[in-house]
Amino acid sequence: MQLVVFDLDTALCQTSAMDSLAMSSAIKDVASCQIDPESVSNVHDIKSLWYRATNRVASAAELNELRDRFSFHLRRQFLIRPSVISANYDLVERVNQLQNRPKSIVALVSSASTPVLQLKARAIGLMYDSLPVATSDDSDSLEGILRSIQTRVKRSYGFYFGESTLVASSHWQQAAQLNQMEHVLPSEYLVPLHQNIPNRSFFNSKAFS
Numbered sequence: 001m002q003l004v005v006f007d008l009d010t011a012l013c014q015t016s017a018m019d020s021l022a023m024s025s026a027i028k029d030v031a032s033c034q035i036d037p038e039s040v041s042n043v044h045d046i047k048s049l050w051y052r053a054t055n056r057v058a059s060a061a062e063l064n065e066l067r068d069r070f071s072f073h074l075r076r077q078f079l080i081r082p083s084v085i086s087a088n089y090d091l092v093e094r095v096n097q098l099q100n101r102p103k104s105i106v107a108l109v110s111s112a113s114t115p116v117l118q119l120k121a122r123a124i125g126l127m128y129d130s131l132p133v134a135t136s137d138d139s140d141s142l143e144g145i146l147r148s149i150q151t152r153v154k155r156s157y158g159f160y161f162g163e164s165t166l167v168a169s170s171h172w173q174q175a176a177q178l179n180q181m182e183h184v185l186p187s188e189y190l191v192p193l194h195q196n197i198p199n200r201s202f203f204n205s206k207a208f209s
Contacts, residue, residue: 001103003153005146006095007168008110011186013120014086018077019043019112026069027053030062042171043070044111044142067136071115078123087124088186091167096127105157107132107149109168111142132156142175150179 006012009019020040027035027050035053043049046066050058058066078085098106108128110117114135121128134149150164166176167189176183 001105001157001162003105003107003150003164004098005107005109005149005164005166005168005181006091007166007172008108008117008120008126009112010169010171011167011189012088012092012095012126013124014088015074015120016042018074018081018085022070022073022077023049025073026066029069030066042111044136046070046136047140067113071113071119074116075119078119085123089124091186091189092124092126094190096125099127099130105132105153107134107153109133109145109149109166110135111145113137142172143178146172146175146179146181 009015017037020037020043023040023043023046024035024037027033031050031054033053035049039052040049046063047058050062050066095106098104108117108121108131110120110133112135114133114137117133117135118128132149132152134145134152136145138148139145146166163182164180165182165184166172167184167186168176170185173183
């Protein structure tokens with residue numbers, strides 16, 4: 001059996017600009033201070049973002065509230081500006097088709113929270129209800145998120161997979177290596193429809209051009 005893990009944020013649904021705006025608004029709500037959205041390159045390390053904006057360490061309650069407000073503002077943007085959602089629909093279609101195929105298990109990860117993952121997955125038409133997922137709710141680190149998804153798959157499906165592949169941006173490469181996963185860039189991954197076991201090859205996607 002082979003495990004294929006897709007990072008929702010960098011492989012399937014590119015919303016970095018929307019993420020940055022939502023995080024900037026969330027920090028303003030919770031900390032009553034402003035951070036330039038253009039300075040938010042990614043929203044995974046919210047502890048560092050908070051410290052950069054406030055010059056102090058956030059409490060657990062503040063981090064939880066920040067995640068909630070980020071989810072609120074991102075959901076609001078999805079409702080107001082659905083046309084700006086940039087998704088790799090070719091790869092989304094492949095993920096949908098790959099589910100329930102023999103000799104493979106598909107899973108999702110996200111450096112955002114589970115509600116944000118669900119929001120994005122619904123927005124791009126990804127069938128995710130039966131997929132194992134791991135998010136920042138499971139770990140504060142990318143390495144921990146990948147470790148969580150591997151553990152979840154083993155417990156849920158009762159087997160030890162022989163190989164595991166992560167389809168994600170280069171931001172995840174070190175975490176993949178630490179978890180002994182093959183790392184593949186989204187622009188280099190394609191699942192041939194006639195094969196049961198995922199392979200990769202090059203394809204061009206407008207969403208990642």
